[in-house]
Amino acid sequence: MNSFSASFKSNPVDFHKIIPLDFKTANKLPDSHKWTDHPIVNPFTVGTVPIINLSDPNAISLIKHACEKWGVFQITNHGIPLNLLRQVELQTLGLFSLPAHQILSALRSPEGITGYGQPRISFFFPKLMWSEVFSMIGSPIEHATKLWPHQHARQANFCNIMEEYQKEMKKLSEKMFKLMVESLGATLEDVDWLKPTMSCKEPETLFHLNSYPVCPDSDSGCAMGFAPHTDSSLLTVLYQSTTTSGLQIFGDNIGWMPVHPISGALVVNVGDLMHILSNGQFKSTLHRVLVNNTHHRVSAAYFYGPPKDVKISPSINLIDHDHPPLFCPVSWKELLDAKAKHFNKALEVFRNDMVTAK
Ligand SMILES: C=C1C[C@]23C[C@@]1(O)CC[C@H]2[C@@]12CCC[C@@](C)(C(=O)O1)[C@H]2[C@@H]3C(=O)O
Ligand SMILES: O=C(O)CCC(=O)C(=O)O
Numbered sequence: 001m002n003s004f005s006a007s008f009k010s011n012p013v014d015f016h017k018i019i020p021l022d023f024k025t026a027n028k029l030p031d032s033h034k035w036t037d038h039p040i041v042n043p044f045t046v047g048t049v050p051i052i053n054l055s056d057p058n059a060i061s062l063i064k065h066a067c068e069k070w071g072v073f074q075i076t077n078h079g080i081p082l083n084l085l086r087q088v089e090l091q092t093l094g095l096f097s098l099p100a101h102q103i104l105s106a107l108r109s110p111e112g113i114t115g116y117g118q119p120r121i122s123f124f125f126p127k128l129m130w131s132e133v134f135s136m137i138g139s140p141i142e143h144a145t146k147l148w149p150h151q152h153a154r155q156a157n158f159c160n161i162m163e164e165y166q167k168e169m170k171k172l173s174e175k176m177f178k179l180m181v182e183s184l185g186a187t188l189e190d191v192d193w194l195k196p197t198m199s200c201k202e203p204e205t206l207f208h209l210n211s212y213p214v215c216p217d218s219d220s221g222c223a224m225g226f227a228p229h230t231d232s233s234l235l236t237v238l239y240q241s242t243t244t245s246g247l248q249i250f251g252d253n254i255g256w257m258p259v260h261p262i263s264g265a266l267v268v269n270v271g272d273l274m275h276i277l278s279n280g281q282f283k284s285t286l287h288r289v290l291v292n293n294t295h296h297r298v299s300a301a302y303f304y305g306p307p308k309d310v311k312i313s314p315s316i317n318l319i320d321h322d323h324p325p326l327f328c329p330v331s332w333k334e335l336l337d338a339k340a341k342h343f344n345k346a347l348e349v350f351r352n353d354m355v356t357a358k
């Protein structure tokens with residue numbers, strides 16, 4: 001059982017928080033989806049998160065600066081074929097264009113990880129989000145056979161593209177993780193599970209296709225695509241459709257700022273576990289997604305984390321008398337359990353000052 005199944009088994013979601021609205025027939029924003037308590041204002045902030053060319057000889061120091069200041073950056077020259085990105089986008093649009101009765105055949109179960117449903121974080125909010133998610137770990141064949149029972153070529157096409165993309169994402173995430181570790185001045189020896197003796201342990205990953213359908217009342221400021229959160233992973237690699245903005249990050253002195261899509265680029269998010277590993281030096285930034293009334297936006301988020309039961313703690317090279325470890329060691333499963341209870345306050349559970357104060 002992986003960390004997500006283990007955590008979700010003890011924290012099941014209500015059934016009514018799994019089935020998304022039938023967005024194709026909705027011609028107004030229902031009360032259930034109106035975030036009236038906190039009108040959502042689109043930011044006027046001009047500014048961009050760093051765009052880093054991975055072939056730049058200064059890539060490591062640019063990554064360090066981006067992780068410290070923003071916790072989010074975009075990468076180019078990442079080696080993922082453009083055609084594969086396009087195929088993933090087309091398959092995602094195709095999947096979410098299926099009629100409700102067909103896509104619901106792949107509905108996630110209350111304790112399940114994979115399949116179709118509302119974003120799992122709906123659990124934490126009184127209002128629902130204007131989005132739907134299809135989750136995978138490895139091959140989605142089990143769901144593809146239900147989605148397209150009589151179309152074997154369609155099943156195979158969907159599965160091949162999703163598997164190929166996850167294979168490429170795993171390599172890229174490993175590369176980004178090593179660059180981030182190196183930028184902290186740590187060696188791979190300083191990170192337990194990267195040591196050659198432990199390298200047989202496989203990282204855990206999760207892959208989400210997100211869909212943000214055209215929203216009739218998006219101008220009212222009452223619709224939310226994906227509510228503010230941080231990712232629990234070490235890092236997340238995100239592909240966003242090139243035609244439509246929506247992703248925003250929260251900067252301390254600037255408020256909400258858009259991360260506009262750049263053709264061929266991928267977004268990298270520092271996750272909570274990386275924040276711990278860097279002893280708080282790298283930010284896991286709050287982000288959200290807004291929707292619009294003209295374009296259907298899709299994205300593909302690949303969450304990369306440590307192997308099962310491996311505990312992440314602040315890297316040894318960052319710790320000395322003047323820099324004590326800010327966090328106690330924590331596995332992905334322990335963090336997910338804490339997030340299920342405390343959501344955006346979960347990191348506080350593992351802060352050493354909080355642990356001693358308890
Ligand atoms: C209810 C949950 C969904 C989530 C795991 C969790 O138990 C708490 C945090 C959620 C979140 C938010 C960021 C992205 C995500 C993949 C993650 O790492 O933590 C989701 C998880 C999910 O949707 O499965
Ligand atoms: O759709 C996006 O741009 C972001 C989605 C996201 O933050 C997530 O899946 O965790």
Ligand SMILES: [Fe+2]
Nearest residue numbers: 229230231287
């Ligand atoms: Fe996220």
